[in-house]
Amino acid sequence: MTGGPDTDRRRFLAGAVLGGTAVAAGAPLAAARAQTPPTPGLKPSPPLPSDTAQAALPAAPAVLPERIEWRMATAWPKGLAGAGKAAERLAQRITDMSGGRLTVKVHGAGELAPALDGFAAVADGRADMAHDLAAYHMARHRQAAFFTAVPFGLTANEHAAWVLYGGGQGLWDEIYAPFGVKAFLAGTSGTQMLxxxxxxxxxxxxxxxxxxxxxxxxxxxxxxxxxxxxxxxxxxxxxxxxxxxxxxxxxxxxxxxxxxxxxxxxxxxxxxxxxxPAGALELLVSKEKFEALPADLKAVVAAAAQAACDDLWAECALRNGEALATLIAxxxxxxxxxxxxxxxxxxxxxxxxxxxxxxxxxxxxxxxxxxxxxxxxxxxxxxxxxxxxxxxxxxxxxxxx
CATH class of the missing domain: 3.40.190.10 (Periplasmic binding protein-like II)
Known part of the structure; x- marks a missing residue:
């Protein structure tokens, strides 16, 4: 496997360091040339073209990256314990990790689209992203349900293993591609109740x-x-x-x-x-808009989705135990x-x-x-x-x- 968030970040940092070193090195060299006394009997050398150009040009202003705002439709009421809060944390994580270059505004069920209609909202452009369950989209492809859960199928950790390392992601991409939608595993509640x-x-x-x-x-x-x-x-x-x-x-x-x-x-x-047995959630993204992102922002979206999966799984593991005690009481x-x-x-x-x-x-x-x-x-x-x-x-x- 090549590339990925860490690789992109290292390349970016390496480029920034090398670029900064080159600029910083140029100033002492120019100063040294200006302070060196002329050698007797020799005519002074004319200024180098680069020196003349640097002296004539004002300092270049910092160029801010383009800022993008995406709308996320969700299948959950705003702030719903579990999936609703997970969608909000995912959006905030993308915003924070991108330094505000890609901000995500979360819309609860029914705001941008009906709760079970996130796929269509992304496909037709009403939303840029959606957070829901793949099982809601069996009308698009019957086997979409496999990317949420299968009766007596894989548990949460087994499901993640299949999607990330067992070929599941490529097949997921294949069934959603005709609709211009890309999916990421973006949450799991773990094994659920009957x-x-x-x-x-x-x-x-x-x-x-x-x-x-x-x-x-x-x-x-x-x-x-x-x-x-x-x-x-x-x-x-x-x-x-x-x-x-x-x-x-x-x-x-x-x-x-x-x-x-x-x-x-x-x-x-x-x-x-x-x-x-898996309780897997998905992040849907417009394929066209995702492909238009620069490489580092693509990596941010992918990494934020993975973090959202781990985050919700850990939260539910603890909160389910606490809530179960409350219910029994x-x-x-x-x-x-x-x-x-x-x-x-x-x-x-x-x-x-x-x-x-x-x-x-x-x-x-x-x-x-x-x-x-x-x-x-x-x-x-x-x-x-x-x-x-x-x-x-x-x-x-x-x-x-």
Whole structure:
């Protein structure tokens, strides 16, 4: 791999240092020539052309770089815990890292575009950037959902590994290129919860007939078990629960769910999520405007997106634990979904993905192949690494607390 933010920064700094050294060295040399006494018997040399030109020209004023302002549409209410705040920090990071040369103004859901319409807003020029979920854009390409999460698929760290090092980014670029849009991985909430329910869920039969907020491939799996799903944006979920147009809802994890007030309308909180083990967010950028940026600003956008991913992941890891304790204290019944329900979800997921693979276009099939190859490689170590450590820690907790 060549180039990158650090390489560009070193080249820029090296050029600045060399340029500064050349200018600084010129002044002593000119002064030395002016002070050297003439040699007897020799005529003084005429001034050098460069000396004459420097004496005649006034000092050049500093040239400020062009300042650019971009508008970011988001799928989140302004200031929403988790994704909303992450979008605002990402915008501020781009502004700060660029020294104000590229400033980003954040617009909440519905300001520049409807919450689920960020892709179209960037594609048609209403926005320069958007912060949302790739799963919202399955109508553009069915396999866009893979860049958010796949049922029983990659976890957050595994997903980042696939996108950044396993070929995922190139395939992501390929499906978005026809629309003039480029995407960056720009956040992860980590493994999410299955969701909020008004009643206990003991078997697959308890899911049948429920009206539930869900999105992406997970919603289609639930539909196979008799659940009527609706892909509502964050700002509409609580109202839908209050009006009884929903019986259940998934969103993210305890941190964001508590901020939305979902515990006020449902008593049962089940985990883990089968449908969103990664919780990956995306930054969408106009491809034309991104390519028009100078190299250092391109590097700023890419580095800020990567930092946003790490930042949100760390925040959610801590805040989810804090929020979970608050929810339990407020009376929420937190439970693990039964093995029977999980097996039913697993069977439905397998059927759906097999059908999706058969129907996929050429690029979609490449995404399937790349994703499954990464899953086989990554989970082999996860089993004896992180998963094994988590199991061992749970076993040992009572001895080391």
């Amino acid at each position: 969701g909020w329910f008004r009643k206990e869920i003991r078997s697959g039969e308890d899911l049948r007939g429920l009206k539930m907020r869900s999105s992406g491939l997970g919603a289609e799996v639930l539909a196979r078990l008799g659940v009527a799903t609706a892909s509502l944006p964050a700002g509409e979920i609580l109202q839908a629960l209050q009006s009884r147009s929903l019986d259940a809802a998934d969103w993210a994890g305890p941190y964001s769910d508590l901020a939305l007030g979902l515990n006020q309308q449902a008593d049962y909180y089940y985990g883990p999520s089968f449908h969103d 407020k009376g929420t019944k937190v439970a693990r979904v039964s093995n029977e329900v999980m097996i039913a979800l697993g069977n439905a997921s397998g059927e759906l993905l097999a059908e999706e693979r058969e129907k996929a276009d050429a690029t979609g099939r490449k995404i399937f192949e790349s994703y499954l190859k990464a899953r086989n490689t990554l989970t082999a170590y996860t089993r004896i690494g992180e998963q094994a450590v988590a199991n061992a820690r749970a076993l040992a907790f009572k001895y080391i607390e």
